Amino acid sequence: KYRRELQLRKKCHNELVRLKGNIRVIARVRPITKEDGEGPEAANAVTFDPDDDSIIHLLHKGKPVSFELDKVFSPRASQQDVFQEVQALITSCIDGFNVCIFAYGQTGAGKTYTMEGTHENPGINQRALQLLFSEVQEKASDWEYTISVSAAEIYNEVLRDLLGKEPQEKLEIRLCPDGSGQLYVPGLTEFRVQSVADINKVWAARGLGAGSAGLNLVDLAGSERVGKSGAEGSRLREAQHINKSLSALGDVIAALRSRQGHVPFRNSKLTYLLQDSLSGDSKTLMVVQVSPVEKNTSETLYSLKFAERVRSVELGSGPRRAELGSWSSQEHLEWEPACQTPQPS
Ligand code: ADP
Ligand code: MG
Numbered sequence: 440k441y442r443r444e445l446q447l448r449k450k451c452h453n454e455l456v457r458l459k460g461n462i463r464v465i466a467r468v469r470p471i472t473k474e475d476g477e478g479p480e481a482a483n484a485v486t487f488d489p490d491d492d493s494i495i496h497l498l499h500k501g502k503p504v505s506f507e508l509d510k511v512f513s514p515r516a517s518q519q520d521v522f523q524e525v526q527a528l529i530t531s532c533i534d535g536f537n538v539c540i541f542a543y544g545q546t547g548a549g550k551t552y553t554m555e556g557t558h559e560n561p562g563i564n565q566r567a568l569q570l571l572f573s574e575v576q577e578k579a580s581d582w583e584y585t586i587s588v589s590a591a592e593i594y595n596e597v598l599r600d601l602l603g604k605e606p607q608e609k610l611e612i613r614l615c616p617d618g619s620g621q622l623y624v625p626g627l628t629e630f631r632v633q634s635v636a637d638i639n640k641v642w643a644a645r646g647l648g649a650g651s652a653g654l655n656l657v658d659l660a661g662s663e664r665v666g667k668s669g670a671e672g673s674r675l676r677e678a679q680h681i682n683k684s685l686s687a688l689g690d691v692i693a694a695l696r697s698r699q700g701h702v703p704f705r706n707s708k709l710t711y712l713l714q715d716s717l718s719g720d721s722k723t724l725m726v727v728q729v730s731p732v733e734k735n736t737s738e739t740l741y742s743l744k745f746a747e748r749v750r751s752v753e754l755g756s757g758p759r760r761a762e763l764g765s766w767s768s769q770e771h772l773e774w775e776p777a778c779q780t781p782q783p784s
Pocket of ligand 1: 468472514544545549550551552553728
């Protein structure tokens, strides 16, 4: 019975992919907080379209710029509202699709709030895992399953296990020796888990981030550009590595979305690690986090350009093209690669 349901769902999925693509890019604007300070710098610079929840307007240096994404959440959106957008992905994950959810944006724009949230108001990670376990338990009489978690950090293009006994150990990404062409990370610690409480125990003991089989939840590093932060030495090197992997991720998602033959997975550890999860039967959601205040508009503009570049390439045919007909102002949408940063001295 479940297999029939699965076939039906796959059919629905394929139809959806045909219409919408399997990569969605949404934005979430955080509220203005006390930390934003006072005065003109902390003034609001972001507005919304009351009739169209896929449009966001930004006032940058006195000039209005608009973007169209798959969906835009205003500061009033709750964690539950955002999760509504994610819910279907978790169901697909159980049906055998790979799912990647990324939070992108400058430091302080709300990435961790969206992914992790707070104890009182949990974000995508907790809600996704709750749903994963409850859906799986519902089906437990029909099929067998195992859920295991692992967690890794990529810092300066070095991959480290966050759950291992030796957290400092460097790991490598390798091709499976079985000739399947799949990738794996020898030595990456994996825990079998039965419940969200199990997962929480595992990562309360060590660190952050989680990847269940087939479900990748990624809180990316801040996207702010180095030039502005005036970083030097090791901070500059760190920023360059971050820029490199974020821009590689943008390239990969744009290539996937436009169904280009060549997808440049190998340009960074992040994209190489996620290669299997991003290709084939996979669904990706990029949540671009946006700060609403005046002083951040340069970074906000950059993030929204990134978002639009990542999502807008695919629209070669199909119904959305007509909807996008009014988007002719290439001037605002021009893409500058994130890796054009000064070399370390
Ligand atoms: P990032 O991870 O992108 O650096 P954070 O998630 O830490 O940013 O968010 C910065 C601050 O803004 C935190 O204090 C966070 O609690 C707050 N914040 C972010 N998004 C929201 C939101 N949607 N509602 C309320 N507070 C938020
Ligand atoms: Mg954070």
